[in-house]
Amino acid sequence: MIDPPLSSLGAKVVVVTSGDEEHPPENIIDGDSRTFWMSTGMFPQEFIICFAESTKVSAVTVDSYNVKHLKIEKNTSRYASQFESVTEKEFEHTDGHLQSNSISLNGSSATHLRFIITSGYDHFVSVHRVSVPQLPS
């Protein structure tokens, strides 16, 4: 089953550190792994996905390039603040093709997911798609 783009479900994405107008953060949730958001130097880098409503998240799939270490935090608040940490993962380096990692989030509910890239395999990293498998409700 192909997960619908998060954007079509009313999700939004905001970045704290953004740089390249041609590769905006919206590319992360458009469901297309050919479009991407790219970091523009130094770590950490982060982006936050805001769901339209509280959503049960069992896992996320992250398609990226040159990401080394990723932390995920969440909250259930209306605001993008006061996050609690959920998990973190070290990604394997890939050469010439995207990294694709599925990360389990224990099915907890969230209104915001915060992704913090603490290190990379290069000065710049890109995130091409974050998708959330739909849970039967």
Place this chain on the structure above:
Amino acid sequence: MVKLRARCLLLGDAAVGKTALSHMFHNDGTLFQKNYSMTAGVELLMKCVNIPETSDSVELYLIDSAGKQTLVEACEKMWGELSMLCLVFDLTSEQSFVNCSYWMERVRAHCQGLHIPGILVGNKSDLTARREVQASVAQEWAQSRGMEYHETSAKEKENCDALLLSLAQTFHSLYQERRSAIQNLSPG
């Protein structure tokens, strides 16, 4: 429009003029002093440089490090993650040029495989009579390592802007290179 950010380490022997150069950038030249105390730790300052003929810019976070051998261990911990290197030597000191290889090695070990783009700077170009390092030799050394070479005088405020621009352009080119590589990636 692209806004890049780079953490750039000023590195080289003690007394080559790293602090004088960084103060030039900071205050656009108004703060050159005859007597600096030896830099004790690290100092951070930020300078935003526009890339000509584009709407792109690079925020350079310059880290001035101590060049005193005994302080290096302590300072290296504070280098953190580096984006770029600005390697400085004194044109009137052959030894400070020879030691550039040593500094490069330190950075390479520190960064564990990550390629750190950089430029080479021969400072104190105003002291022409005391010059010990020929431009062609330094140029060749830099070129063989893929670095740009510049000569500056922090004292006479010579060429300091060119140095900043060169740093910014080096990082900007790297970004463009990486971005087109990413555009050509195959899906995972």
